[in-house]
Amino acid sequence: MPRTDAEARTWLSQDDCSLAEFRSLVGQRTDPHEYPSAQGVEQNVLRYDSDRLRDLAGTAEGRRSVQAELSRALLDGPGIVVLQRAFTDLTVVDRASDAFRALIEEERATGAARGDHFAKPGANDRVWNALDKMAVRAPEVFADYYANDILALLAEAWLGPGYQVTSQINVVNPGGAAQSVHRDYHLGFLSQERAAAYPAHVHRLSPVLTLQGAVAHCDMPVESGPTLYLPHSQKYVPGYLAWRRPEFIAYFDAHHIQLPLAKGDAVFFNPALFHAAGHNRSADNKRMANLLQISSAFGRAMETVDREAMVNAVFPVLLRRKAEGADEQWLHNVVAACAEGYPFPTNLDLDPPVGGLAPLSQADTVRQAVAEGWAPERLRQELHAGAKRRQS
Incomplete structure (x- = not known):
């Protein structure tokens, strides 16, 4: 159309x-x-x-x-x-x-x-x-x-x-x-x-x-x-x-x-x-x-939030709602509201671009976890490892 x-x-x-x-x-x-x-x-x-x-x-x-x-x-x-x-x-x-x-x-x-x-x-x-x-x-x-x-x-x-x-x-x-x-x-x-x-x-x-x-x-x-x-x-x-x-x-x-x-x-x-x-x-x-x-100085949010803690808390809800039939857009919207959707800034020594110009964002990892039905502990470990990679 x-x-x-x-x-x-x-x-x-x-x-x-x-x-x-x-x-x-x-x-x-x-x-x-x-x-x-x-x-x-x-x-x-x-x-x-x-x-x-x-x-x-x-x-x-x-x-x-x-x-x-x-x-x-x-x-x-x-x-x-x-x-x-x-x-x-x-x-x-x-x-x-x-x-x-x-x-x-x-x-x-x-x-x-x-x-x-x-x-x-x-x-x-x-x-x-x-x-x-x-x-x-x-x-x-x-x-x-x-x-x-x-x-x-x-x-x-x-x-x-x-x-x-x-x-x-x-x-x-x-x-x-x-x-x-x-x-x-x-x-x-x-x-x-x-x-x-x-x-x-x-x-x-x-x-x-x-x-x-x-x-x-x-x-x-x-x-x-x-x-x-x-x-x-x-x-x-x-x-x-x-x-x-x-x-x-x-x-x-x-x-x-x-x-x-x-x-x-x-x-x-x-x-x-x-x-x-x-x-x-x-x-x-x-x-x-x-x-x-x-x-630019303006490339910042107004508040600091602990997105890793937010994701770990919300992830079981995402898994349950997916099993109950929630559609992809619903899941996508919830992930966008709690996970960091942008991979930068990061430590490119530890978190290099793979297969493209940018590494995976936190939201990319969460969406993969939802799609593949990860256990919450696996996601917790992956998020913690990702946070460590982004540190200078």
């Missing part, structure tokens, strides 16, 4: 994905006159000199003006900005790199080395939860690194105060293959079916809940495979349903851009921008980046 006009305005579907419409958006040119603080435009991407930004943001009025421009660039402009010399003291970057390498070696030695969403262990070196690991193991390095004023300038420009920083270290070794094109957290980590279950206004909301960034910890010439981007693609509303479609993948492969970075440079982009890490074709460049994922 065809959708009504009201349904079409509320829900997106793969049928809404039009390559012609997408092409018209990403075909826009970035006008440097609209971004007077920028050093220039290269391959449709805004480049900023960080020292100039520091000077312009030296007063409260100047800071407000610069942040307005940066926010506009991420939302309505190309969706990506490159900050040259974000770290002017490269000894800070080198000290952080040493701390990250020590973490990598430590995890290799203990057998805890992980792959990432797109590569198996060994192809890349990935350190999950690098933020707290660095803070605990090298607090002085952590303080000098995250005191960086450019990182704070961008985070506040996009998210406002109270933002929450997380980071992962990614080292793409020589020969490391390129990623597939994708969008990022939140909706970008969901399957097509789950993303389509969220109304259109959530597709518009998701990109403003996080800011994606990366700090270059080595020089990254193009042959080392710096990230591939498609400027202006963040403006395509059905993009969370489009990026897996073959015609959009082919368009990205044919039209993406790729910019070299120098050690100490940073790049920030709207998480809805189509992007993918590149293929490291170099002979000896172990391309290291600190991947920053900075979240």
Whole structure:
């Protein structure tokens, strides 16, 4: 049955994905006159000199003006900005790199080395939860690194105060293959079916809940495979349903851009921008980046609740009502009200994504337990183990 006009305005579907419409958006040119603080435009991407930004943001009025421009660039402009010399003291970057390498070696030695969403262990070196690991193991390095004023300038420009920083270290070794094109957290980590279950206004909301960034910890010439981007693609509303479609993948492969970075440079982009890490074709460049994922302060509930206790109490009721003939929607609604339906935040060392971009949520586990008729004690043990995996 065809959708009504009201349904079409509320829900997106793969049928809404039009390559012609997408092409018209990403075909826009970035006008440097609209971004007077920028050093220039290269391959449709805004480049900023960080020292100039520091000077312009030296007063409260100047800071407000610069942040307005940066926010506009991420939302309505190309969706990506490159900050040259974000770290002017490269000894800070080198000290952080040493701390990250020590973490990598430590995890290799203990057998805890992980792959990432797109590569198996060994192809890349990935350190999950690098933020707290660095803070605990090298607090002085952590303080000098995250005191960086450019990182704070961008985070506040996009998210406002109270933002929450997380980071992962990614080292793409020589020969490391390129990623597939994708969008990022939140909706970008969901399957097509789950993303389509969220109304259109959530597709518009998701990109403003996080800011994606990366700090270059080595020089990254193009042959080392710096990230591939498609400027202006963040403006395509059905993009969370489009990026897996073959015609959009082919368009990205044919039209993406790729910019070299120098050690100490940073790049920030709207998480809805189509992007993918590149293929490291170099002979000896172990391309290291600190991947920053900075979240809005508003990504929190009003109250704290003990969902594990709630689920354990309600689960026998779910089993009994299912046996009495309760339908799937009834069971689903009760699980949604008591179990945590979202798998993040978690400890990705202990709770890695399996078979997708996200691990199982607490609600996924409860629904499996209901479907398979687990004993309450088994669910209690699984929930406790899941809670332990999510702890840092």
